[in-house]
Amino acid sequence: MAFYFNPEYDVLKFSLRNASTDAGIHLLYDLKYTYDPHRVGVLNLAVDIDSLTVPSGRAREPTWVKFQNEGREHIKEILNNLQEVFFVQSVSVGRQMLGYMSENNTDILLNRSFPIMPTTSAFDRLPQDPRHIAEDLRQVHLGVDPRPMILNWYDILNEWGATPSKIYYKVLLTFSPPGQNFVSDHKSAEAWLQIDWSSVNG
Numbered sequence: 001m002a003f004y005f006n007p008e009y010d011v012l013k014f015s016l017r018n019a020s021t022d023a024g025i026h027l028l029y030d031l032k033y034t035y036d037p038h039r040v041g042v043l044n045l046a047v048d049i050d051s052l053t054v055p056s057g058r059a060r061e062p063t064w065v066k067f068q069n070e071g072r073e074h075i076k077e078i079l080n081n082l083q084e085v086f087f088v089q090s091v092s093v094g095r096q097m098l099g100y101m102s103e104n105n106t107d108i109l110l111n112r113s114f115p116i117m118p119t120t121s122a123f124d125r126l127p128q129d130p131r132h133i134a135e136d137l138r139q140v141h142l143g144v145d146p147r148p149m150i151l152n153w154y155d156i157l158n159e160w161g162a163t164p165s166k167i168y169y170k171v172l173l174t175f176s177p178p179g180q181n182f183v184s185d186h187k188s189a190e191a192w193l194q195i196d197w198s199s200v201n202g
Contacts (some may be wrong), residue, residue: 013046046086079162095175117174
């Protein structure tokens, strides 16, 4: 199966829940020095908590066997050349507030400020959310604190001695519908929104 990747436009997102601690570093290395004839590599990266931590919650520690001397400098160069990094926080709670059934909340409401995560491989990013969600943003319940993910990212940069100066950081907060309620097109989006609305309006 072919893997088409344009470093100038595509954002690479990978999760390492069941992978070895240095699998992500190997992937970044191979994309630039093994498979890219122009040696551009990854410029835009999306990471989640599984990409950055081991089961103990600590930041992933690199394996030095392959990346000694010149190899280590290559990884440092890749990290320094990153232009955009997304910290992805995907949750399956918090969009529907069901009173006392929802943690730290007594209201019954639909929090539309949570964008629903689709399963599509491509989408257009708008400069600003066009929806009227200012009131919803007054109470956003994540379930999990995203700040350790950001701290672990900086720990990884320190491990490799990387000091990137031009990275534009963003946090991507998304709601993943539970079960088999995948959103992949307009029809499935409408179907899920009906379920979404019914959950708080009966």
